[in-house]
Structure formats: structure tokens, C-alpha cells
Amino acid sequence: MKFSLISLGCPKNLTNSEEFSARLIAQGHELLLQPQGADVLIVNTCGFIASAVEEAENAIAEALELKKQGQVKKVAVTGCLVQRYKEKILQKFPDIDVVFSIAGQERIEDTLQKSGFISAELPKTLYLPEYKMSLTAPHTAYLKVADGCNNRCAYCTIPFLRGNYRSKPMEDILREADLMAQNGVKEISLIAQDTTSYGQDLYGRPQLAELLEKLLQNRRIKRLRIMYGYPHRVTPQLADLMAATPRIFHYIDIPLQHIADPVLRRMNRHCDGAQIRATLDMLKKRVKDISLRTNFIVGFPGETEADFKELLAFVDQYEFDNLGVFEYFREEGTAAYGLPGQVPAEVKKERRLRLEEAQSRVIDRINQRLLGTTLEAIADGDTFGRTYKDAPDIDGQVTFTRPVRPGRIFGAKVVQAHGYQRTLEPLK
Template structure:
């Protein structure tokens, strides 16, 4: 079978695509790069929010149209949409040949040629995949250290889709990271629904710093990047380790969602505004050059103008290097669905205002950036990212002269406008 893969959603979903695609390759199937070359189109969907469901629906319908035209023979659908809507998926897309849940991806080679709906329960444990490939550039990779979530944020569908929090055993993560390093990967991004809860199920306490210390012993390791940290579990110990180890990028993705206590309480977030500010102050004091990325939700039910003004002030004061702004999506099955909703026009306006606030913050950051020297990773000969930028999520930079693709080097910022920056390469650190 020749298959064309469409992987939607977050990096965590991409790691699932990498694992089941590798299984198919190991069993003699072939990955191709256009639908016209394929027998089967496989769509790994995201089902987190309504906009993701719309995107997945559009991709499924497009694939089914290709099937009706005779361009392809089969359509297979998997991922979060399947786990969220289950039997409804077969009813909504009766022409789809194979519809299978996330758990069923573990034996995709047995069912990809079968017709029907294949729903299985998620395993109670998470282990290193039997087969693994990367669908990213050869010098960078995502390494999933855990899956699922034990929090019950009022807006979120993830616990119902991905199940309870399950950590991958530490020695297996080290083994996977060692293999990635041996295969030329120089930037490993650690991912989970919440990386800072790592180990709470296996070792009865959050153990991210213990894991990092073991990973740092890998010979030839490039750089580690920490994604998806939960604010109330970002500790002084973690900050100290980041400050003392050059192999950990001074970057932290820490989704905060809001700062106003009434909104955080309605969201059922496990921290208040003071805890968030104390954590950020601690990080900036311990790691002065730390780059912080975050996300905020505006227009959450019962968010007042006062709450929103507090959020804007917070964004101005704390100057995040990268920031995502999302209007609240009302999702069935979540507690927030039943709360009193804010008009769409108000949500749109607040999103625009917060984005404008962040734009002015970036202008201030850019004035300080020009002339600064920092680590850069080359995604190509003349473009890449600074340590401040995660792959596929944050900004990109261009170079004044070419460097070997995939290398890590020191560079000087010579120009900065918005999220577009120009870097003068100075010294290669790791080819």
C-alpha cells in the first residue's frame, strides 16, 4: 500500500503520526508525498476545539472527494476526532473505509486494509514505541514523555480524549533520546499535555528535573527544549537546572490562559494570579535571558472588562517573547459550556486588543534585541530560529550569510521588525 499522510493539530499528535507511519513502513507499506501517488489517504485529526474539528472535517471531505473521483482507493481516519466523537464518526463519514481510535494506532498494520470502525481503550501505561520515525527536519525532533491529563480545566476536552496522565518510563525516554541524537538530531523538544507533571504516576512525584539530569548525560546531546509547562509545577529546582546547563535552551512554554483570579477560578486552573507572577519573577531572576512563550484565552464565560484590563496590563508588564491569543471556544461536554457566554463580538474585540498589546511589547523587545548575541539553530542555509523560537510555533530568522543547515551557532541580531529578525552568524557551536 502507498499512503499519503495528513497530520493535523499539535506536536503531540504529530508524534502519534510518526509512530504509526513507522509501523506501516516496517510492514512493507510506502509513504508518498502527494495524494495522486497514493492508494490510501490517512488523516490523523485534532479534536481539541471547534476550529480543529472543522479543519479535520474539511480534510476528510476532500479525501472522500478524491476517492469518488478515483484518484485514491481508500480513506482512513484516526486521531482525536475519533476518540472524541467515536460512533458518530462512522455515521458522519460513511464513505470512510477505516476509522480507528488513538489506541488502535498501535496495530495500524493489521487494520489499515479493513473496513469499519475500530475503537479501543487507551492503555494504562505509556512506553517507547516499537517503531519510530521523524516527520520533522532531520536536525530537530519531538519526544513525547507523557500523554493524557489529570487536570479538569473547565474549557478543555483533552482529558476525555487522551485519558488520565501517563508517563513514559525514564529509562525508555533516555533510550529514545539517545537514538535521536545518534541519528543526527540536535534539538529535542520534550512534549506532553503537561511536561512538569512528568513522573507523578510512575514515581509518585513530579520528576522532570530528574529526567533532564539523565538526558544531559547522553553523549553528543545537542539542545533540549521544554514545552507545555504547568505554572504551579515550575519549581526553583527546574529553574536552577536550566540556568546551569547550556544544553537546555533558556526557553519555557508555559500556557497561563489568564491572570485575573475570577477567570482562573472559573476555568478551574490550579493556580491564582499571585502564584503565576511569583513563578515568572523567579524564572526571570534565576535565568535572566529566559524566553517565555504563553497562551491566553479571552472571552471566557463571565470574564468582565476589569478582568480583561488586568490581563492586558499583565501582558504589558511581563513582556512575553511569544504569545498565542485564542477566543474562547464553547465545547460540548465541558463545564464551561453551561456557563453564561460572552457575545462573539466582545470576544473578537478583546482578542484584537490583546494582540495589539502584544505587538507593542514586541516592538520594545526588538529595540533591546538589536546587537544582542544568542544561540541560533539553522533550519536551512539562510534561515532558522533563535533559542527563543520553538519549531513550527514561534518566529523565524534569516541569516546575513549561509551556514551549514542543522548547525547550532552564535549569532548577532542586526535587524528586528515584528517577529522577523536578521542574524549575523558569528561562531558555529555544533555542526
């Protein structure tokens, strides 16, 4: 069988695509980089927010058009959109051959032989994937340490889509990371809905720092990156470990969502503004060159102008290296859907633009300090790549003044910086 793949959404969804694609290849099937000529085109969807649903539905419609034209024989749909809407997908797109849940990816070959809606419960535990391949550049890869979430933030659909938090056993992660390193991966990004809760379900308490310590014992592993931490679970132990070694990029992605206490309470975030500030102050003190990435939601129900101005001042003060801003959108099924005080669309847009403008001024200040300094970089191509401040597929890229071998990690001098566009001169 020849199959092709459209993988949408976050890195966590991409790891699912990598795992089931590798299973098919190991069973003798062929992956086509273009859909034309495929026996089946698999669309692995995201359904987290309204814009992701729209993107997924557009991708399904395009896949079905290819089927109508005879360029692919079958269309299969899986992923978070299936978890969210189930049989409704077939009602909207009756020409799909098979719609299957995330659990159905575990038996992908058998699943693709069936038709209609195929559902199964999410597994209660995560194990080392039998096969793994990379759909990203060969030198960088995501390693999913857990799936699901127990935080139950009021705006979020993830617990309904991915289930409760389930950690992968530590020994399995160590084996998976070693296999990646043997296959030439030099940058491993640890991902989960909340990496800082890793191990809570298996070992009775979070053990991200302990996991990192064991990963560092493997000298084949060159660099590790930490994604998606929860603010009050980022510990001094974790910060000290990062500070003690260059093999953990001095970078962490901590989605904060807001800083004003009234908004945080309505969001059902399990920390307040004081805890967030304390965590960031601790990181900046213990890891001098820490690079911080975060996301904020503006226009959450009940957000006042005073709440928003507190957020503006916070962004100006803490100077995040990378920052995403999202307008709140009512997601059916979430606790926030029916909250009073829904903010008008024009106000949400205006606040997003103001926050983006504030972040632009922050980046100008950061760039002034970066000029002439040396940063560790990783080459994604001959003339472009990222610094330790930039996660793959999420943050920006830098360009190099001369060609560099892809996959190489090296020191480079910042010679130009305008917004997120930066040029580096390799030192060796």
C-alpha cells in the same frame, strides 16, 4: 502497500503520526509524500477546539474527493476527532473506509485491513515506541514524555480525548532520546499535555528535573527544549538546572490562560494570579535570559472588563517573547459549556485584538533590546531558522544574512528586528 499521511493538530499528535508511520515502513510499506497513487490515505485528526474540528472535516472531505477521483484507493481516519465523535464521523462521511481510535494506531497494519469503526481503549501506560521516524526537519524532533491530562480545566476536551495522565518510563525516554541523537537530531523538544507533571503517576511525584539531569548525561544530546509546563509546577530546581547549562534552551512554554483570579477559578486552573507571578519572577531571577511563551483565552464566561484590563496590564509588565491569544469557544462536553455569563462574540473579538495590540507593543520593546545582541540560533534551511527563543512549528523564524548549513547551531548577531521578523548575521 503504499500509504500517504495528513497529520493535523499539535506536536503531540504529530508524534503519533511518526510512530505509526514508522511501524508501517518497518513492516515493508512505502510512505508517499503526495497522496496520489496511495493505496490508503490516512488522516490523523485533531478535535481539540471547534476550528480544529472544522480543519479536520475539511481534510477528510478533500481526501474523499481524491478517492472519488481514483487518485487514492482507501481513506482512513484516526486521531482526536475519532476519540471525540466516534461513529458519528462515519455517519457524516459514509465513504470513509475505516475510522479507528488512537489505540488502534498501535496495530496499524491490521487496523488498515478492516473497515468501518474500530475502537479500543487507550493504553494505561506509555512505552518506548517500537519504531520512530521524524516527519519534521531531520535535526529537530519531538519526544513525548507523557500523554493525557489530570488537570480538568473547565474549557478543555483533552482528558476526554487522551485520557488520564500517563508518563512514559524514564529508561524508555532515555533510549528514545539516544536513538534520536544517533540519527542526527540536535534539538529535542520534550512534550506532554503538562510536562511538569512528568513522573507523578509512575514515581509518586513529578520528576521532570531528574529526567533532564539524566538526559544531559548523554553527550550526544545537543539541545533540549521544554514545552507545556503548568505554572505552579515549574520549580526552582528546574530553573536552576536550565540556568546551569546551555544544552537546555533557556525557553519554556507555560500556557497561563489568564491572570485574573475570578477567571482562573472558573477555568478550574489549580493556581492563582499570585502563584503565576511568583513563578515568572522566579524564572526571570534565576534564568537571566529566559524566553517565555504562553497562551491566553479572552472572553471566558464571566470575564469582566476589569478582569481583561488586569490581563492587559499583566502582558505589558511581564513581556512574553511569544504569545498566543484565543477567543473562548463553547466546547460541548466541557464544564464551561453551560456556565452563565457567556461573553458576546463581538466583545471576545474586540478583546483579542486589544491584547494582540498590547503584545505588539511589547515585541517592539523587546526588539529594541535585541538589536546588536548575540543569540544562539539553529538553521532550519540555508537562509532561515530560529533562535533559542523560537520553538519549531509554533513560534516564528529568523532569516540569516548569509547561507548556513541546515541543522547547525551557532551564535548570530541580531541586525534587524521588526515585529516577529528578525534578521541575524552568523558570527562564524
